[in-house]
Amino acid sequence: MGTRPWNSEAGQGEFMTCARQFYQFPGELELWRGGVLERPTVAYETWGKLNAQRDNAVLIFTGLSPSAHAASSPADSASGWWEEIVGPHLPIDTNKFFVICINSLGSCFGSTGPASVNPATNEIYRLSFPVLMLEDVAAGGKAVIDSLGIESLYSVIGPSMGGMTALAYAAQYPDSARSLVLISTASRSLPYAIALRSLQREMIRNDPDWQGGEYKDAGPVQGMRLARKLGMITYRSGEEWVQRFGRERIPEEHPSGDSFAPDFEVEAYLEYHAQRFTGQFDANCYLYLSRASDLFDFAEHGSSMEVAARKIQAERILIVGVASDFLFRIERQRELASIFKAADKRVTLVELDSIQGHDSFLADMDSFRPVLDSFFTGDWSALTAMSSIQP
Amino acid sequence: MGTRPWNSEAGQGEFMTCARQFYQFPGELELWRGGVLERPTVAYETWGKLNAQRDNAVLIFTGLSPSAHAASSPADSASGWWEEIVGPHLPIDTNKFFVICINSLGSCFGSTGPASVNPATNEIYRLSFPVLMLEDVAAGGKAVIDSLGIESLYSVIGPSMGGMTALAYAAQYPDSARSLVLISTASRSLPYAIALRSLQREMIRNDPDWQGGEYKDAGPVQGMRLARKLGMITYRSGEEWVQRFGRERIPEEHPSGDSFAPDFEVEAYLEYHAQRFTGQFDANCYLYLSRASDLFDFAEHGSSMEVAARKIQAERILIVGVASDFLFRIERQRELASIFKAADKRVTLVELDSIQGHDSFLADMDSFRPVLDSFFTGDWSALTAMSSIQP
16 A cells, blocks of 8 residues: 555544546537536546656546545545555556546536536426436546646546446547556446346335435435445345355344344345445436446447447557456456457456455455556556456 | 146136135144244145045145246136146146145235234234244145145155245155255355345335335335336346347337336336236235245254255255356255255256246246156156266
């Protein structure tokens, strides 16, 4: 781990500052599926310094729910969602790279989304927000990059939905990035993932407190709790939970009158995470971003996946997947690798045997660190040794 | 398929009769975890004839939601849930075997459950129903068998929850069955399956119409719809859905004002099945049986799984599992086989590569038929050839 002088302050409960920066479009942003956003804002954070050649920038797109706060920094000492990956002397080394993490358009951590006020009406967008696509999220990232005067990125990287956004970015701006890192993602969503996300959305829409998107205050708390629990189930793996929980019971008695209250440790674990999520994410934003993941299809960028892949000019493409991932299965990572291979790209596919499922990129640092470290230090021979496809 | 003269009548929409029979306990049934049921009833159906030696009986326990109506018969011409397995000249050949299928205690298709009236109070049990275990469901089956004058069963067979019930039966009445057939089941529930069922229960309990179990009329329809959809997702497989649905869209436009209505065929499929289930199963019964599946642990029948397995006197044990089963994984079938193998039992483990997931025992007859056919005709060499473990 790198030395981070500000971390000690955070531990002492001192004031938190904000590292969030904003780019605002000067006019309308036309969206991929039609419709416009009036002067939308994209929130982002940066770490490290852009060098004189302006060629050391790394752009990160996030999964569905994180903010742009990937890591702590002097301006915001709170731990970020990729604290062990982004920082000084870490795999995405902020002593070497200028790192930019984007809060997706449609999200609720500073970027314009369904929870934002529509400047044309002075009312919150809610369901009047146009259909959002990951191409639009990518366009938000491109606008930030342009505003920073960066013409060519060292890399675009994204896990999960962020990986699909990175693909949308590369397809729309094919000469904008010299490499591409796709983690536990897919070229498009298949019916099993769509079904799971559809059910999560229905849990939210079905909560009477959703009020057809017109909720005030907390909104559909119960629906969000249920959706988060299903999320946790699909983000982790059975093997991990056998090791962590087995059939351990909760020591407490049931509260009287609730004979179906949690009995097992795994139920308490889900409840803890669901409660922690409550109030952290706007329900309508969740619906739009969840749907954007369903709708993404890389093949829309060409007459076929391969044609779309051929357009991308990245010199190196790294794909990382996890055997226990149930939502973005290892087969989907292999499919991505074959698409780029068929398009004569230089692809590395690393298949990890982490047991934490889809969330391994957040949970199994021991496996992910060496892969990203080799990639970002340019140790190609180490990377090739990890690859499951021939160069 | 066997000839079934009554099938042609059914096709013409003539009257349906009922094949359901009932056994009523003359007094109290003491339950496995404590508590009693006053004169409970167990509903069942039978096919074929008990022979003079009374040794040709096959007892079937069901999954969570089916009734005892496994197959059509002259008394009830409606198709049953295992119509292609149970019948004349079918794998469980009713020309040869006397077949009994049990409606689980706790269910709502004739057996006593939370939706039944408690004779002691003249009120519906609802949540005053005692904690139900699969050992109690097995005890209901044993009472029926005793009432029919059967001392030794040719076989006890069960898929899914029915397989766990068959294990509970064999453990409690070790010399009662000469063989055991366990399909897509487990020796106990592990945290991933518990988490999924816990979430289904929460969807139901969270529906305001559940009213703490005190609902009148239809009850928690929305909660049951959501729970059924999650059920469908966990019962099938991603591979099957890619083949069936891919990314096909629903042709219709969204109804106005509902921008998150289903877009994809897979969403319409889930909706169809959820609606079909609505009103078919009592919500409180669902909660009790779902919890009973979580609570089952074969190891409670001995100091260890192996000790419990040693008690069982069945001469042959057939275990069938499916590679694409996500809820009762193939590893759990292998674990069951090793438990019985370690206890020196004669075990056959057949691993099928059906793509329909957990539901393959209902959906992939071409794979299941030959396995069950070999078992029930006693073609041991054919069965051994299918087995993935050495005899």
